[in-house]
Structures are given as C-alpha cells and as structure tokens.
Amino acid sequence: MVHCSGNYPTVLKSLPLWGTNFCLVYSGQAEHQEEVKMKKSVLLGALAVTGLAAGMASAGTLDDVKARGSLNCGVTTGLVGFAAPDANGEWQGFDVAVCRAVAAAVLGDSSAVEFVPTTGKTRFTALASGEIDMLARNTTWTFSRDVDLKFEFAGVNYYDGQGFMVPADLGVTSASELDGATVCIQTGTTTELNLADFFSANGISYEPVPIETNAEAQPLYLEGACDVYTTDASGLLATRAAFENPEDHVVLPEIISKEPLGPLVRHGDNGWGDIVRWTLNALIAAEELGVNLGNLDSIAGETKNQEIKRLLGAEGTLGEMLGLDAEWAKRAIAVGGNYGEVFDANIGPDTAIGVERGLNAQWTDGGLLYTPPFR
Amino acid sequence: MATFSDVPSESFRLSMLINDKRYRAYTFQFIALLLLIGAFSYLGYNLVKNLQSAGLNISYKFLGDPAGYDINQRLIEYDNQSTHWRASLVGVLNTLLVAFLGCITATIIGVVVGVLRLSNNWIVSKLMSVYVEIFRNVPVLIWILIIMAVFTSVLPQPRDFRGANATASMVADSFAFTGRGFYSPAPIFNDGSMVVVVAFILSIAGMFYYRRYAKKALFERGQMLPTFWPSIGILLIPSILVFFVMGQPISLEYPALKGFNFQGGIYMRASLISLWFALSIYTAAFIAENVRAGILSVSSGQSEAAASLGLRPNRIMNLVVLPQALRVIIPPLISHFLNLTKNSSLAIAVGYMDLTGTLGGITLNQTGRAIETVLLLMAFYLTISLSISAIMNVYNNSMKLKER
Numbered sequence: 066m067v068h069c070s071g072n073y074p075t076v077l078k079s080l081p082l083w084g085t086n087f088c089l090v091y092s093g094q095a096e097h098q099e100e101v102k103m104k105k106s107v108l109l110g111a112l113a114v115t116g117l118a119a120g121m122a123s124a125g126t127l128d129d130v131k132a133r134g135s136l137n138c139g140v141t142t143g144l145v146g147f148a149a150p151d152a153n154g155e156w157q158g159f160d161v162a163v164c165r166a167v168a169a170a171v172l173g174d175s176s177a178v179e180f181v182p183t184t185g186k187t188r189f190t191a192l193a194s195g196e197i198d199m200l201a202r203n204t205t206w207t208f209s210r211d212v213d214l215k216f217e218f219a220g221v222n223y224y225d226g227q228g229f230m231v232p233a234d235l236g237v238t239s240a241s242e243l244d245g246a247t248v249c250i251q252t253g254t255t256t257e258l259n260l261a262d263f264f265s266a267n268g269i270s271y272e273p274v275p276i277e278t279n280a281e282a283q284p285l286y287l288e289g290a291c292d293v294y295t296t297d298a299s300g301l302l303a304t305r306a307a308f309e310n311p312e313d314h315v316v317l318p319e320i321i322s323k324e325p326l327g328p329l330v331r332h333g334d335n336g337w338g339d340i341v342r343w344t345l346n347a348l349i350a351a352e353e354l355g356v357n358l359g360n361l362d363s364i365a366g367e368t369k370n371q372e373i374k375r376l377l378g379a380e381g382t383l384g385e386m387l388g389l390d391a392e393w394a395k396r397a398i399a400v401g402g403n404y405g406e407v408f409d410a411n412i413g414p415d416t417a418i419g420v421e422r423g424l425n426a427q428w429t430d431g432g433l434l435y436t437p438p439f440r
Numbered sequence: 441m442a443t444f445s446d447v448p449s450e451s452f453r454l455s456m457l458i459n460d461k462r463y464r465a466y467t468f469q470f471i472a473l474l475l476l477i478g479a480f481s482y483l484g485y486n487l488v489k490n491l492q493s494a495g496l497n498i499s500y501k502f503l504g505d506p507a508g509y510d511i512n513q514r515l516i517e518y519d520n521q522s523t524h525w526r527a528s529l530v531g532v533l534n535t536l537l538v539a540f541l542g543c544i545t546a547t548i549i550g551v552v553v554g555v556l557r558l559s560n561n562w563i564v565s566k567l568m569s570v571y572v573e574i575f576r577n578v579p580v581l582i583w584i585l586i587i588m589a590v591f592t593s594v595l596p597q598p599r600d601f602r603g604a605n606a607t608a609s610m611v612a613d614s615f616a617f618t619g620r621g622f623y624s625p626a627p628i629f630n631d632g633s634m635v636v637v638v639a640f641i642l643s644i645a646g647m648f649y650y651r652r653y654a655k656k657a658l659f660e661r662g663q664m665l666p667t668f669w670p671s672i673g674i675l676l677i678p679s680i681l682v683f684f685v686m687g688q689p690i691s692l693e694y695p696a697l698k699g700f701n702f703q704g705g706i707y708m709r710a711s712l713i714s715l716w717f718a719l720s721i722y723t724a725a726f727i728a729e730n731v732r733a734g735i736l737s738v739s740s741g742q743s744e745a746a747a748s749l750g751l752r753p754n755r756i757m758n759l760v761v762l763p764q765a766l767r768v769i770i771p772p773l774i775s776h777f778l779n780l781t782k783n784s785s786l787a788i789a790v791g792y793m794d795l796t797g798t799l800g801g802i803t804l805n806q807t808g809r810a811i812e813t814v815l816l817l818m819a820f821y822l823t824i825s826l827s828i829s830a831i832m833n834v835y836n837n838s839m840k841l842k843e844r
C-alpha cells in the first residue's frame with residue numbers, strides 16, 4: 066500500500082532543471098544541442114562550473130541502452146498476467162514479454178532488463194524524464210498522449226476496452242443499473258475520464274474513489290469500500306483471477322471505451338521508436354507466418370517464404386537498417402515465442418486469467434492484428 | 441579615535457578589497473552573490489532551453505480546459521465539464537478543510553495530553569508518554585494508511601445494512617457509521633430560518649459580552665459571577681425560543697439507504713475522517729511535547745504562589761500557568777500547524793482529493809503539464825502556509841508579554 070510515497074521524486078524528476086534531463090537525449094537535435102552548449106559555455110566560462118554540464122550531450126536511446134548494458138522498461142506495479150514478479154522475483158507477463166523481446170533484440174539478452182514499476186500516475190513522468198527507455202504498461206494510445214504529452218506509440222499489443230466488475234451477489238446485470246454506486250478507479254488513467262463520460266452520458270451519478278495502484282484497489286473492492294471496480298477488461302479479468310473466489314464476481318457485459326494498449330517511447334528518437342515498433346511487429350508477424358519456438362532454428366533454412374527469411378535475418382539487411390544485427394528478430398522471438406505463444410502462456414484461455422483472443426486474433430482469423438510487411 | 445580619524449582620507453586602492461579587513465567581507469559576499477545568481481540563471485536558462493528543445497512551452501492555458509474527471513468531495517459546484525482551475529479550487533478547499541479540522545483537533549488533543557503527561561498519576565503520565573513516543577516516531581503516512589485500513593475493514597459497509605437479516609443498523613435511525621464514512625442528519629433551512637441563525641449569532645456575541653462583564657466584575661469589584669451555566673443559557677435559550685416562535689423553520693434531512701449507498705444527510709467520507717484523524721493524532725504528539733515544555737518553563741514558584749493563595753489545581757493551570765506557558769508554546773505551534781497542512785498532501789494515499797490529488801495529481805497526469813502544475817502547487821502551498829503564519833503571528837503578538 067505504500068507505493069504512493071514514491072511519486073514525489075518522479076514528479077520532480079520530470080522538471081528538466083538539470084542538464085541530464087530528457088530534452089537533450091534526442092539524437093535528432095544534435096545541431097541544436099551544439100548551439101545550446103556554445104551559449105552555455107559562454108555563460109559559464111567565468112564561473113568555471115562546466116562540470117555541471119556534463120552528461121548534457123547524450124547519444125540516442127539505443128546507444129544509451131547499449132552502453133548501459135540493460136534496458137530500463139516501465140511496467141505496472143503488479144498485475145498478474147501482464148506484469149508481475151513471480152515466486153522467484155522474476156518479472157513475468159504479457160507486457161513484460163515486450164520488454165524482454167526488445168532487450169533480446171538490442172542486447173542479445175532477454176534478462177538484461179531493469180523493470181521499473183510505475184503507477185498510472187507516475188508512468189508518463191518516468192518516461193518523459195528518461196528514467197525508463199520504454200513503457201509497456203497497459204497504456205492506452207490516445208490522441209493527447211501521442212500529440213500533447215509527446216510520446217510515440219510503437220503499436221498495439223492488446224486491443225481492449227473498459228469494463229466493470231461487481232460482486233455477483235449485488236444482482237447487477239448491466240452498467241446502466243449502477244446509479245449511485247461507489248466506484249474504485251485508478252487515477253491518472255483513461256479509465257477515470259471514460260467513467261466520467263459514461264455516467265454523465267447516461268445521466269446517472271456515482272461516487273469515485275481514486276486509487277493509485279491495482280494492489281490498493283483490490284482490498285478496497287473486496288472489503289466493499291466500493292461497489293464496483295472499473296478498468297480495462299483485461300485488467301479486470303487478471304485482477305479477478307487473483308481473487309480467492311473469482312466466481313463470486315462478475316464482469317458486466319458493457320465495454321464503454323476503446324483501449325488500444327501498447328508500448329511507447331519518447332517523441333524525438335525515431336530510431337529507437339522503430340526498434341520497439343518492429344520488435345513488436347516481429348512477434349506478431351512470426352505468428353502470422355507460422356514461425357514459433359519449435360521451428361525457429363530450422364524454418365529459415367527450409368522455407369521458400371522470403372518474408373520469413375527477411376524476418377529471421379537469413380536474407381536482406383533489415384536488422385542493419387535498424388542499427389542492429391541480422392538476428393535481432395530471431396532473438397526477440399526466441400524469448401517467449403511469437404505473439405500467440407506469448408499470449409497463451411501469460412493470459413490465454415489455459416491460464417487462470419483465461420482471456421480469449423477475440424479482437425487480438427490475427428487479421429486472417431478475424432481479429433485486428435495486422436502487421437505491415439517486413440520488406 | 442584619533443588614530444582612526446585619518447583613515448578615510450587614505451585613497452582607495454583595488455587591493456584593499458582583498459587585503460583590507462573592512463572591505464574583505466563585502467568582497468566575498470559580493471562574489472558569493474554573483475555565484476548564486478550565476479547558479480540560478482544557469483538552472484533557469486537550462487530549464488527554458490530544455491523545455492524549448494522538447495517543444496514544451498510554459499503555458500497555463502490548460503487551466504481553462506474542461507477537466508474531464510469527477511471529484512467525490514466538492515465544497516463548491518463542480519462537475520467533470522468544469523475547468524482544471526475549478527478542480528484545483530476544489531482541491532484547495534479540501535486541503536483547507538482537512539488542515540483546519542486537523543489543526544483544531546490536534547491542538548485540543550495536544551494540550552490535554554501535554555498537561556496529562558505532567559500529571560502526578562503515574563499510569564496517566566506513562567500512558568501519555570507512550571502515546572507521544574509511538575505517534576511521534578512513526579511516519580504519518582503509515583498512520584494514515586493504517587487508520588484507513590482499520591476504518592474500512594472494521595466498520596460495516598452499506599450492504600451490511602441492507603435486507604431482512606442486516607448485520608448492521610443505524611444509530612438512533614439518524615446516524616450511520618460505515619466503512620465508507622459517517623452519515624448524519626443535515627439541517628434544512630426553510631423560510632424564516634435566517635431569523636434563527638441571526639438570533640444564534642447574536643447569542644454568541646451576547647455570551648462573549650457576558651463573559652467580559654463577569655471578568656470585569658471580578659477584577660474591579662472582586663465579585664465572582666458564575667460563567668458556565670449563564671453562558672450556556674445565553675447561547676441556547678434565545679435561539680430555541682426564536683426557533684419555535686418562527687414555526688420550526690429548520691428541519692433535518694435523515695440519511696437513508698437507497699440503492700448502493702446512503703443518500704441524504706451529511707456525508708463525511710472515510711478518506712476525510714482517516715486523514716483528519718491521522719494528521720491530528722500525529723501532530724498532537726508533537727504539540728503535547730511543546731505544551732509540556734511550555735508548562736515546565738513556568739517556574740514552579742508561580743504555581744506554589746497560586747496554591748498558597750488557595751487556588752484549586754485546575755484554576756492554577758488555567759489562570760496562572762497556561763497563560764504564561766502560551767508564550768513559549770505558540771511559536772512552535774505555528775510550525776506544527778504548517779507541518780500539518782503540508783502533511784495533508786499525503787491525502788491521495790487514502791484517495792482524499794486535496795490540492796495535490798487534483799491539481800498535482802490528475803490534472804498533472806492528464807495534461808502532462810508537470811512544471812506548470814508543480815509551480816502552481818508550490819505557489820498555493822506557499823500562500824496557504826504564509827497565511828497561517830501571518831494569522832498565528834498576530835495571535836502570538838497579542839499573547840506576548842506586554843512590557844509596561
């Protein structure tokens with residue numbers, strides 16, 4: 066419950082008072098930086114404190130990650146199935162898999178990831194301030210996050226929508242019956258805004274109980290401090306699966322929003338954005354092309370499909386174009402398999418969470434997953 | 441003197457800035473000042489430059505945009521289409537509310553505990569020391585969380601009040617104590633209620649006037665008038681009479697269980713109560729120590745003298761010791777009030793929507809305007825704190841030893 070105390074430093078870190086801050090890690094602005102540095106040295110020459118300016122000129126994120134030897138990846142504070150440490154303290158989950166795939170592609174080591182737990186509130190400051198290199202935390206791609214908050218969404222790894230969960234014994238069957246209910250919501254999320262819209266559109270009232278993390282919301286909901294818990298439907302299923310008696314709770318049929326969830330990076334470093342985007346695409350394409358953990362090593366040699374060869378680096382120079390080596394995608398897939406394998410292992414029908422593919426099936430199976438071609 | 445008189449006539453040389461004791465201090469102060477200005481302009485310049493290169497310009501335009509989120513406790517009109525500015529004001533009022541309530545209860549508890557800690561009764565004084573040490577030495581955030589957790593898990597939830605075999609019931613059919621907060625009847629002011637309110641305010645004034653009169657009578661004529669019962673009489677009787685004469689214009693609205701929650705009446709949320717309670721008992725532990733120090737600072741001769749005049753112990757405390765002790769107690773009290781107000785920014789831990797929760801929380805997060813909101817947040821807290829200091833300083837000055 067004490068996670069909240071961690072907010073303040075992150076908020077403050079977002080204030081780019083210090084030279085090492087986010088704005089100057091953009092490689093695309095080298096000229097501009099030179100100019101900045103010039104002026105600065107004029108200003109500071111007399112004061113002889115140029116030491117302070119060290120770390121200002123920073124290379125691209127890729128170089129930073131390589132130099133550091135590990136990827137700083139922002140994840141949730143704990144949502145089983147998506148991102149949570151297992152019994153051995155190893156982070157596991159559907160979002161974690163994206164981080165690991167990127168680490169494998171870039172560093173050749175899927176365990177070279179520093180997982181940084183973020184709350185709905187702290188995640189954007191953590192990313193903007195450079196504390197993390199990428200964020201994979203059930204984050205909805207919205208216009209204002211993309212344009213105004215200046216982030217770059219690398220794609221969608223889960224098509225979701227907001228739902229409601231209530232105790233079964235309340236006898237509620239539809240969200241329109243929730244007039245006057247007390248609703249637990251995580252602050253700093255799209256959930257909060259959708260909820261306000263939904264209730265005003267339906268002309269019914271509610272009492273919001275703002276909460277910082279999923280872990281705090283659970284006991285409040287179970288003790289009955291709120292009647293309803295609302296968040297992304299996937300999150301509800303994952304949360305419910307962790308309950309002692311999951312069958313005592315129902316997820317209402319209404320889905321009140323579109324929540325395309327995906328990994329994101331800062332605006333400005335397009336090269337890094339490309340790496341994250343195409344690592345995700347590689348996992349999705351692998352499933353479409355029938356590349357899986359079983360045939361990963363052999364298929365490139367056997368297949369006649371040129372796209373598979375390009376994807377796995379047997380042909381072409383895709384890796385080089387990204388600034389990586391030829392086998393980047395192969396390593397990313399080797400971590401946990403293709404998209405479908407990652408899905409099944411973490412949140413699929415055979416897990417406690419039991420999510421059906423639904424919208425997240427390949428376009429060839431009537432879903433929305435459709436990666437641009439690898440060529 | 442004579443040897444110094446010819447010094448100014450000596451012409452000023454640049455080296456004197458370093459070598460001459462009279463100027464050296466200024467030189468170094470000047471250099472330090474320059475360094476300070478340099479450091480700050482470097483930071484400021486860096487900030488502006490960094491912001492520019494990130495394409496972020498400081499702008500407060502977002503304050504006029506619709507906030508889009510709902511706030512549960514609103515002391516002023518607010519809905520999700522109101523502006524971010526309005527949301528901030530809701531937050532400011534919530535901060536002020538919990539700070540105000542907290543300062544009052546912390547003072548009361550602190551004074552009582554501080555006095556009792558000096559009690560001759562061993563158990564009482566030891567119990568009070570235990571209280572002080574426990575609360576002073578555990579971070580207030582932990583207290584807030586513990587109290588909230590106990591609150592929600594121990595008290596029954598509204599659903600326990602429902603149905604034929606309800607496990608919980610309302611107290612006297614008008615109060616409900618639930619894990620979501622307390623519900624109590626709310627007064628409804630109908631036509632003519634203004635008269636009652638005015639009568640009540642006049643009664644308060646009348647009560648103070650009577651007490652002044654009684655004090656004067658005591659000082660000037662040595663006549664001891666009763667104060668307690670007459671005060672209560674003056675306070676209540678006229679208002680009650682007016683209330684019935686006007687035909688009972690004030691009625692009560694009782695809370696009742698409707699749907700998911702109790703509706704109607706006054707609702708004090710669990711978040712407010714636990715935050716208020718936690719801040720009060722935490723700060724009270726510090727205040728108690730001050731009060732104890734203040735009392736100990738009054739020399740024992742004073743109370744012995746008072747005792748020899750035949751005053752009873754609680755009169756000695758109220759009339760002789762506390763008034764003198766106040767001079768020692770008030771200055772640190774100000775800083776405890778300030779601390780309490782600032783600690784109230786931990787409110788989000790229990791979902792209380794104070795200023796840090798609205799402006800510094802959701803608004804910051806939804807708009808991404810970190811610098812603007814944090815600066816505004818600082819300005820708000822600075823203003824609130826300085827106002828509290830100013831008010832308390834006025835009080836302090838009025839309590840100071842008046843030298844004759």
Ligand SMILES: N[C@@H](CCC(=O)N[C@@H](CS)C(=O)NCC(=O)O)C(=O)O
Pocket residue numbers: 140141142143144183184185202203204205251253254255256277278279280296297299300301324326
């Ligand atoms: N998709 C929404 C909500 C994301 C969100 O907060 N999800 C919750 C539940 S699905 C979560 O990940 N909680 C984990 C945590 O508290 O760290 C957004 O991007 O604003």
